[in-house]
Amino acid sequence: MVSTTSSSQSDLLLAIEDQGHRHTETRRLVAEAIEASPESFTAEEICAQLPAVGRATVYRTLKLFLSADVLCKVTLPDGAPRYAIDTGGRHHHHSICTSCGAVSEFRASTVERVLRALEREVEGEITGHRMEIYVRCGKCQSGAAN
Amino acid sequence: MVSTTSSSQSDLLLAIEDQGHRHTETRRLVAEAIEASPESFTAEEICAQLPAVGRATVYRTLKLFLSADVLCKVTLPDGAPRYAIDTGGRHHHHSICTSCGAVSEFRASTVERVLRALEREVEGEITGHRMEIYVRCGKCQSGAAN
DNA sequence: ATGTTTATCGATACAAGGTATCAAAACAGG
DNA sequence: CCTGTTTTGATACCTTGTATCGATAAACAT
Ligand SMILES: [Mn+2]
Ligand SMILES: [Mn+2]
Ligand SMILES: [Zn+2]
Ligand SMILES: [Zn+2]
Numbered sequence: 001m002v003s004t005t006s007s008s009q010s011d012l013l014l015a016i017e018d019q020g021h022r023h024t025e026t027r028r029l030v031a032e033a034i035e036a037s038p039e040s041f042t043a044e045e046i047c048a049q050l051p052a053v054g055r056a057t058v059y060r061t062l063k064l065f066l067s068a069d070v071l072c073k074v075t076l077p078d079g080a081p082r083y084a085i086d087t088g089g090r091h092h093h094h095s096i097c098t099s100c101g102a103v104s105e106f107r108a109s110t111v112e113r114v115l116r117a118l119e120r121e122v123e124g125e126i127t128g129h130r131m132e133i134y135v136r137c138g139k140c141q142s143g144a145a146n
Numbered sequence: 147m148v149s150t151t152s153s154s155q156s157d158l159l160l161a162i163e164d165q166g167h168r169h170t171e172t173r174r175l176v177a178e179a180i181e182a183s184p185e186s187f188t189a190e191e192i193c194a195q196l197p198a199v200g201r202a203t204v205y206r207t208l209k210l211f212l213s214a215d216v217l218c219k220v221t222l223p224d225g226a227p228r229y230a231i232d233t234g235g236r237h238h239h240h241s242i243c244t245s246c247g248a249v250s251e252f253r254a255s256t257v258e259r260v261l262r263a264l265e266r267e268v269e270g271e272i273t274g275h276r277m278e279i280y281v282r283c284g285k286c287q288s289g290a291a292n
Numbered sequence: 293a294t295g296t297t298t299a300t301c302g303a304t305a306c307a308a309g310g311t312a313t314c315a316a317a318a319c320a321g322g
Numbered sequence: 323c324c325t326g327t328t329t330t331g332a333t334a335c336c337t338t339g340t341a342t343c344g345a346t347a348a349a350c351a352t
Contacts, residue, residue: 110260
């Protein structure tokens with residue numbers, strides 16, 4: 001049996017190493033903080049948890065995770081950004097609980113079908129889109145608080 | 147025949163007067179600048195066109211127009227906000243040309259149908275949504291420039 | 293182990309897009 | 323014209339980042 005003692009390498013970290021980026025202590029700390037975060041989080045929350053890590057570095061690292069598709073950035077109704085670990089590989093959208101910040105991914109074939117239908121309706125060639133669904137999640141509906 | 151000489155009151159202005167806000171010279175200037183803007187514009191562009199009007203006032207006035215539903219705020223793929231005059235009354239979404247900034251409204255029944263379908267798929271009660279389509283518009287496709 | 297190269301880091305300044313404060317000015321109605 | 327209420331501009335401040343840059347740490351090869 002191959003030892004797996006040191007195998008609990010963060011998925012986040014692995015993803016950017018695969019992109020050719022170096023494995024550094026600072027990045028490990030950021031990845032750990034992210035993985036310990038519930039639901040979703042802000043960049044500043046990570047900064048606050050890691051006072052020894054420079055603010056610019058936190059943002060740089062988040063950006064690396066984003067471009068490796070292991071992290072996603074969502075936008076609340078008021079425009080405030082939040083980050084969440086990205087679990088789905090393929091193209092998808094997000095539903096965000098405006099009460100607790102829980103982010104779920106969904107990949108509705110109907111959505112993509114609508115986009116194709118819109119290709120006739122809107123003038124010009126569609127080059128991209130943005131879509132987010134805001135919800136009050138199950139936990140928040142049952143639980144009194146939040 | 148009733149005189150219409152002074153009837154060219156800005157629709158923008160009228161809308162916020164209807165909400166009970168005062169008719170001021172500053173607001174008229176902002177409305178004029180908006181109405182003279184092509185396609186879509188940024189808040190800072192208005193500020194630059196009206197150096198005599200305070201920056202805070204420009205933002206305040208944009209906000210008034212937004213809440214009166216005569217202006218809409220869209221988000222480019224990189225997150226940069228732009229404003230455009232809102233012509234449709236009812237709920238709608240926007241397609242934005244990423245090349246020239248032209249904003250068109252669309253109100254696809256299919257989109258709303260998808261949202262209702264998603265109500266079963268996503269956990270929790272849907273409280274809102276956000277959707278934008280990015281295009282390269284007809285003019286930008288034919289015209290060499292842009 | 294040690295050097296060498298290059299990526300990464302933290303501190304700092306800066307940027308975009310707004311908002312809070314507050315005294316001064318402009319409205320609107322009588 | 324008076325007067326109470328809104329609105330305004332200046333200013334400071336806030337949030338979410340990004341550019342710069344000298345110091346540090348990885349990675350790799352001796
Ligand atoms: Mn995701
Ligand atoms: Mn609109
Ligand atoms: Zn919730
Ligand atoms: Zn265009």
